[in-house]
Amino acid sequence: MKKIKVILVDDHAVVRAGFRMLLATNDQVEVIAEAERGEEAMQLYKAKQPDIMVMDISMPGIGGLEAIRRICARDSDAKILVFSVHNEQVFINQAIKAGAKGFISKNSAADMLIDAIQHIIKGGTYIEEGLTHGMSEGNNAPPVDHQTIMDTLSNREFDIFLLLAKGKTAHKISEELCLSYKTIANYSTQIKKKLNVETVAELTHIALLSGVVNH
Structure with a gap:
């Protein structure tokens, strides 16, 4: 065989x-x-x-x-x-x-x-069966709208969202992903607009609530 x-x-x-x-x-x-x-x-x-x-x-x-x-x-x-x-x-x-x-x-x-x-x-x-069961339980359950909006992010937007939420600067992200600083800045603007936030701190807050990054 x-x-x-x-x-x-x-x-x-x-x-x-x-x-x-x-x-x-x-x-x-x-x-x-x-x-x-x-x-x-x-x-x-x-x-x-x-x-x-x-x-x-x-x-x-x-x-x-x-x-x-x-x-x-x-x-x-x-x-x-x-x-x-x-x-x-x-x-x-x-x-x-x-x-x-x-x-x-x-x-x-x-x-x-x-x-x-x-x-x-x-x-x-x-x-995997049951992989996400219980993910939204407890006081820190993410707002449904944030979860839904994150699903609308493209793969590249989601990657950059995670890096921004982890505290990496646009310059550092541009080096890591081999993209120009301007491209990262544009992505950052798009992501903030989709999530209806103005600062990276707010992005990080959403990421922490959603469990996609750790404290």
Whole structure:
């Protein structure tokens, strides 16, 4: 039986090693390459043509969401499974919008990764069951309108929103994403307008309430 060819993408080598060992326990799956950045993932996808790519979304450079979007723009049949420490609904929505076929937590049971890969290979989608249950409980539940508006952000806007909310300056973001300062400033203006805020402090407040960044 033909093995499922997998590329692992995560910026932490120890994480990739762990998932490689996990996948090695299944004789139907073969890890053919690894990448630590979105840019490298795009190059490897084109060169190796994997059956599926298992990718984190929080990485330096263009990041996972933008990498997914670009890969899927080039290949509409691309199969990408996101595995992330984030379990907020907005991250799942952004990943699926970018073109991912599945989303599981890095804290999920070991056999779930294999199940997700096999399900997606057969043409399905796979979202970890119960992943977002209870996300809006408690006193710090985000206003529904903010959650809804965040879903309207493009993948690039969402990436920049997160970086701004984490306190990074437009100059630092422009260096990290290899975009001009003017481009970042324009994105920042668009994001603030969509969220109906005027300052980065207000952006950060929304991000904290929504759980997409930590205190």
